[in-house]
Amino acid sequence: QDAIDRKEKRSETFKTVHGLETDTSELKTEELGRRAPQWVRDNLVTMCMRCKEPFNAITRRRHHCRACGYVVCARCSDYRAELPYDGNRLNRVCQECYVFLTGHVVSEEREGRHKGILEKGAAEVSGRSLLCSSLQLLDKNGKGGTRGWFVIPQDDPLVLYIYAAPQDVRAHTSIPLLGYQVKDLPQGDSRHLFQLAQSRQVYTFLADTEELKQRWMKAMARSAAGITRLEEEEEDEDS
Numbered sequence: 001q002d003a004i005d006r007k008e009k010r011s012e013t014f015k016t017v018h019g020l021e022t023d024t025s026e027l028k029t030e031e032l033g034r035r036a037p038q039w040v041r042d043n044l045v046t047m048c049m050r051c052k053e054p055f056n057a058i059t060r061r062r063h064h065c066r067a068c069g070y071v072v073c074a075r076c077s078d079y080r081a082e083l084p085y086d087g088n089r090l091n092r093v094c095q096e097c098y099v100f101l102t103g104h105v106v107s108e109e110r111e112g113r114h115k116g117i118l119e120k121g122a123a124e125v126s127g128r129s130l131l132c133s134s135l136q137l138l139d140k141n142g143k144g145g146t147r148g149w150f151v152i153p154q155d156d157p158l159v160l161y162i163y164a165a166p167q168d169v170r171a172h173t174s175i176p177l178l179g180y181q182v183k184d185l186p187q188g189d190s191r192h193l194f195q196l197a198q199s200r201q202v203y204t205f206l207a208d209t210e211e212l213k214q215r216w217m218k219a220m221a222r223s224a225a226g227i228t229r230l231e232e233e234e235e236d237e238d239s
Helices: 002-023 025-030 095-102 108-112 122-126 210-224 230-238
Strands: 079-083 089-093 129-138 145-153 159-163 173-176 181-184 192-198 201-207
Touching (some): 089 095, 192 210, 201 210
16 A cells, blocks of 8 residues: 555655646746756656656666756757857756757657667667676576676666577666676686675676686676766776
């Protein structure tokens, strides 16, 4: 009953927050992009404020439009526009703000048939990835496991996607990397092992070479720390 009550309360809260959409015309015409918006808090919404798709921890994560402040999914915020309040730098914005700020028309293909990464072929995602290769995800006893094609996409760099093969048309598993610790394991019987660990959840991986293992550990550590681009890592190292 508590769960039901919480769900109903969140639904009513979302309706209240989303009802503000009809009152934002003045902001859009006079101030959109010219001043920083007040962000809608993540815990006030359970679904994207544009497409209404429910959020979840793996395939639909929350993002904020830097122009209107709405909480939107990755698909609905896959746009960039220059914002005067941020020195005309490119910022992540939702589709509606993108159209208003740039005057560009979103193609029907991008608007209506945009696939989530889980639905994209491995070859397509691998071609635009931070790192991709074959790895083995070991089972709990560390002996057997699943060998597959592992990818960290450029357009979703905080998630690890696992395909059964490099040419598969759909990922069968994804692991959100944010907040995990990357642990090196001692090399035994020529096996190159490392782990992702968070609380009681532990994933153990086997790489083909030590060099590949180190590359994956570095890439996963960046994603786990929330570093989405190489430039951000370089800035952190310089500071």
